[in-house]
Amino acid sequence: xxxxxxxxxxxxxxxxxxxxxxxxxxxxxxxxxxxxxxxxxxxxxxxxxxxxxxxxxxxxxxxxxxxxxxxxxxxxxxxxxxxxxxxxxxxxxxxxxxxxxxxxxxxxxxxxxxxxxxxxxxxxxxxxxxxxxxxxxxx
Numbered sequence: 001x002x003x004x005x006x007x008x009x010x011x012x013x014x015x016x017x018x019x020x021x022x023x024x025x026x027x028x029x030x031x032x033x034x035x036x037x038x039x040x041x042x043x044x045x046x047x048x049x050x051x052x053x054x055x056x057x058x059x060x061x062x063x064x065x066x067x068x069x070x071x072x073x074x075x076x077x078x079x080x081x082x083x084x085x086x087x088x089x090x091x092x093x094x095x096x097x098x099x100x101x102x103x104x105x106x107x108x109x110x111x112x113x114x115x116x117x118x119x120x121x122x123x124x125x126x127x128x129x130x131x132x133x134x135x136x137x138x139x
Contacts, residue, residue: 004081010054014079017109025133049073059088066098072125075115
């Protein structure tokens, strides 16, 4: 069982989950403007990026951050403990194209809302972040 009382407890299950989705290159806490993307990943196979904001329960703040991250990622998600998912306004997520992933206390992740391809993606940000990921991996 995972103690989901800290955002950091969500990190391991989510990184494993998106790795299985094909996002093999990942970096935590990627700086973007005055924020940090909690997890940023890249799938070479699909040439696709993903940004994930981890939150315990402050889903409204998470939506604001995920919307910002749509500038630098193909898809943006919020990841939260399963027990707080019922509080989230799913219609609002769908309206803004933000996805939602639940994390159970066993570490099982489940996509509750599929993210839409970002319509505001700036290719320069995406390419800079991919370069950053590759430099982190290659030293």
